[in-house]
Each structure stands twice: as structure tokens, then as C-alpha cells.
Amino acid sequence: GNSVTQMEGPVTLSEEAFLTINCTYTATGYPSLFWYVQYPGEGLQLLLKATKADDKGSNKGFEATYRKETTSFHLEKGSVQVSDSAVYFCALTISSGNTPLVFGKGTRLSVIA
């Protein structure tokens, strides 16, 4: 089946630190990969996506590269800010066919000044 595994949190970093949140996946078929962010009290917002191997998604200083050989899509940011404090979800869907988004359990990030 399709599943996503991401590193468990919480992750606490100081402002301007480097962030990595690991995500690996299993998929029957060719997945598209996503990172969503959920700020306190809000719904999910799409942060970035990649639809084929070696694609790099990027947005707001965050990046993730679709690595088919390692079935991974790790999220990185070079210098986090307090405003990045949120829960981050890795997700996949199979591009061809009618499959819903499959999410990981989420990783809570707290950035302290």
C-alpha cells in the first residue's frame, strides 16, 4: 500500500538554525510528493511539492528533493524563524488514478528566539 513515515517530533531549534525533517515513503505506482504546514488553530497549507524523481520543490526558503532511489523527500531550511513554528506533514498521492492524499503523522517544529 501507500504510506509515509516522517521523523517524530517535537523538534526545537533556535532561530537561524538549519532544519531537516526526514520523510520516506512507500508507494504502489508513481507518487507525487508534498509538504503541508499547519499553523496553530488553522487548516493545512501546501508548502511545496514535487511530481517526479529529482524534482526539487521550494517555497519560503524551504526545499525538498524527490529522491526515488532512497524513496525520500526530506524537508530542509537553511535558517528557521520563530514564525516557522508549526506542524509539518509529508504526504503523497499517486498521480495516475484516483488516490487520496496519504499523510505522515506530522512533525511539530518549535523555533525559539
Next chain:
Amino acid sequence: ETGVTQSPTHLIKTRGQQVTLRCSSQSGHNTVSWYQQALGQGPQFIFQYYREEENGRGNFPPRFSGLQFPNYSSELNVNALELDDSALYLCASSSRRDRSSYNEQFFGPGTRLTVL
């Protein structure tokens, strides 16, 4: 352009009761998906509606049911509420060319349901 909206924001029910949650899709979108997000977990797919017909269902019992209206808004109904139904219920809308195509989903803010 209006985004995805959900109502109510919060809801408290007791075991055995029934609840209806509502979702207005983003303008131009014909597909609505519902997800359940338990505390500390990722969202789990409940079902999807495409052009007023169910278009896929996750591993949820039949007491979870839904509707999509001609204006593409949607309802999620849950009968015989259980304590484990306490969760954030998220609605997402998208615009599909057909039943099997994929397009980006836009999420609403969710309805927080508490079952006592």
C-alpha cells in the same frame, strides 16, 4: 476568490448523537474530500465527492456519510457518535478534469468536534 470554508468551527456532542459538518468549496472547484485528523496524527481520508457522486472512500464505517450539492458544497454526517470520533475534520476542494485525474487540493480551516 473565496477559499474553502467550513462550519461550524467548533462543536461539542455526546456519545450516540448525530452531527452534520459543512464545507463550501473554492469557486470553480468540483471535488470535495473529507479528512479526519485525530490529535497528534496526520489527516486520514474519509471520502471524496466528485460532481455530486462519491468517488472513493477510506477505511471508515458506514455511519460516516456525505453529500455533495449542485453548487459543489458538501456535508459530512456522522451517526451514533463515539468518543474516538473526537477530531479535527478537514475539507479540501479541488478541480478535476475527470474522476481519475489529480489536481491540487485546497484545505479549509477545519471543524473541531469533541464527543463527550
